[in-house]
Amino acid sequence: MMSNRSNFFGLSLRDLDILRSLLSERSVSRVAAQLGQSQPSISAILRRLRDIFGDPLLVRSGQKMVLTDKGMLVSNQIDDLMNRFGELLESDETFDPATSERTIRIAAATSFEFFLVPHLITELNRVAPRCRLELFVPTLQSGVETERETGGLDAIVGNWPVPPPHLKHMPLASAKLACLVCVSHPIPAGTQLTLEDYLRLSHISPSSPKDLSISPIDGMLARLGLERRVVVSVPDYAIIPQLLPGTHHAFTVGQRYAEHATKNGKLKMLLLPEELGVMGFYLLWHERSQSSRYHRWLRDTIRRLVREADVLAVPLPQS
Template sequence: MTEQAYASLDIRLMRTLRLLLTECSVSRTADLLGQAQPTVSLTLKKLRDIFQDPLLVRSGSTLVPTERGLALRVAMNDILGRIDSHLSSQTGFDPATSTRHFRIVASNCLGTVFMPQLIGAITDIAPGVSIDASPLPSQEDLMSGLSEGRIDAVIGNWPHPPDHLRIAPMLKTDIVCLVRSSHRFARRNWTRIPLQDYLNESHLSPTSERDAQFSPIDGRLLDLGLKRHIRATVPEYSIAPYVLARSDLVFTTGRHFAEQVAQTFPFAVLDAPEELGQMHFYTLWHDRKHHSPDQAWLRRMIKNASAEMRALDRAHPLPLPPALCELPG
C-alpha cells in the first residue's frame, strides 16, 4: 500500500474489514454493524482499492477470503485486539452487579457432572451474569472464536491442546467402559479390558472420526498408531445411555460420568485398557483475555468448581440428574 492508502485506513475501516473477512457476507456484516447493505458494499469496494486485492471472492453461492484476505484477518485480529486491550477499562469486576455474558465451550464428558457445579456457583453470587455453555465446535471455529474473543474459555480433555493458548489443569479421572449387563464384557472376570479385545468391539462415541484429535480416546489411539471401530456417534452425551441400553456397543468415558449413569441404568462399568491412560481436563483461554478482570473471575470460578467436584468425588458419587432417571422401556 502507498502512504496515502495507509492514511485512509482508520479503526472504523479495520473493524469493518475484520467483520467482512470473518462473516464472509456483506448482508450479515451490515446487520451486525447496524448499517445499510449498500453502505457496507461501498466500504468493501474502498478496502479493495486500498489493498489492491479482491479480499472476498465467490465460491459457488458464498464468499471466501483470498489469501491476502486471510492474512489481513489475522492481522486485524491482532491489531484490534491490542487496541481494545489498551483502551478497555481495568477498574475491576463486580459479579454482584455485572450483566456480563460469558461463552464457555466444554467437553461433553463433564456436562452432567461439572457444569451444574459451575453454573450453580455463578448464579449464586452473580445473578446478572449469563452463561452460554456450548459443545466443542470444529477446530477452525474454536481457534477463531478464541482469537476473536467470541469464546471466553474452553474446558477440554483432548491429548494435545494447542501450545499457543494459555492452559490451567482442572482435574483428572480414570477412563472406563460402559456396557449393558448382557454384553459379553460384563460376564468376564476381567480387572481391566485387554486392548485387543477393546479394539475388536464396535463402539459408541460422542466424537466423529473426522474430529478424532479432539477425543481423549481416539487421540490417544492415534498416538499409538491404532484405531477403533466407531459404529455410531451421538450428538449429545445424555443420549449415550439410551443407545447402550438397546445395543452391544461399548461407550468409553471418564469414571465420573460412568458411575453416575450406572446408579440408574443396568450397566457394567469396566476399566478401559491401561494403554489409554487417564483423562485429563484443563481450561484453555487466549492471551488477549488473560488480563481482563472479568475473565480472571471466570477462571477462578472454574477452578473453584473443579476443587469442589474433586472433594465431592472423594466423598460419594455425584447423583444422576432427573433428566436421566427414567429407564428406557
C-alpha cells in the first residue's frame, strides 16, 4: 500500500485534469469533445479512476449523470488541488499576465459583479488572454467564513456591513441605494421612505434565505435590531426588475441602476431611509496571498478598473 501512495497510485496531472472536467461536466461525451479525444478513451480513463478511488464517482440517474458522495467530495477539492499545482509550476516571482495560464477565481457580490465583470473581462482579454476566469457569488456555503476554503479564491468583492475578520480587506467603492417598485405602487415616485415604510414593503432579494446574514441590507437592518420581509429570492440580479411590474414588491438597488431601470416607464424609484442610504463594497483576500506577485497584480487590476472606469454605470448593450 505504501508503494502505491509513493507514486500517487499511478495518477498523473493529466488524469486529475480529466477527472476535474468529468466531475464538472458530468458527461463523458462533452469532455471527449472538449479535449479532442474519443469517447472510449475518456471512458477508459474514467474506469481506471473509479478503480483507483474505489468508487463510481459518476452514476446515471435518469437521463443525466450525477456525482456520488465520494465524487462530490473529490469535486470540492480537486479545483483547489490543481490550482495549487499550477502555482507550484509557475514561479510567482516570474509571473507574467501575458503568458500566464492561471485560473483566476473571484467571488463577487451579485450587485457588483453585474457592473464589474464586463470591464474585468475586457481587461483580461487585453493583458492576460490565456488566463481563465471563474466567478462565484459569495455565500456561507462557498466558504467566505472559513479560512481554509477561502484560500481557494484569489479575491472576493463583498458588500456586507462588517467584513469577515479573518480576511484582509480594503474599500473599493460605495453606492447610494434606492427602491424600485411597479409604477402602479401606491407610494408616489421619489418618496423618501422612513424605516417603518421600508419594513412594511414586500421585498425581492438576490440573496438566498440561508445567506441573509451576509446580505448588505439585511446586515444593516440586523445591526439596528430589525428585519425586513423578503417574499422572493432570485439569484439572477439582472432579472429582478422584470419581476416587479404587476406586483407591490420592492427591490433595493443602487440608485444609478434604479434611475436607469425607470426609463421604460414600468417602474418608479423610492428613496431609502437615511439609515440604509449607502452600501459599501470591499476587496478581500486571504493573508497567505498578501505578498504574492500574482495576487498583487490581480488586486491592483481590480482597484484600477474601479478607479478609472465608471464601474457603477449601467452596462450598455453592445451594438
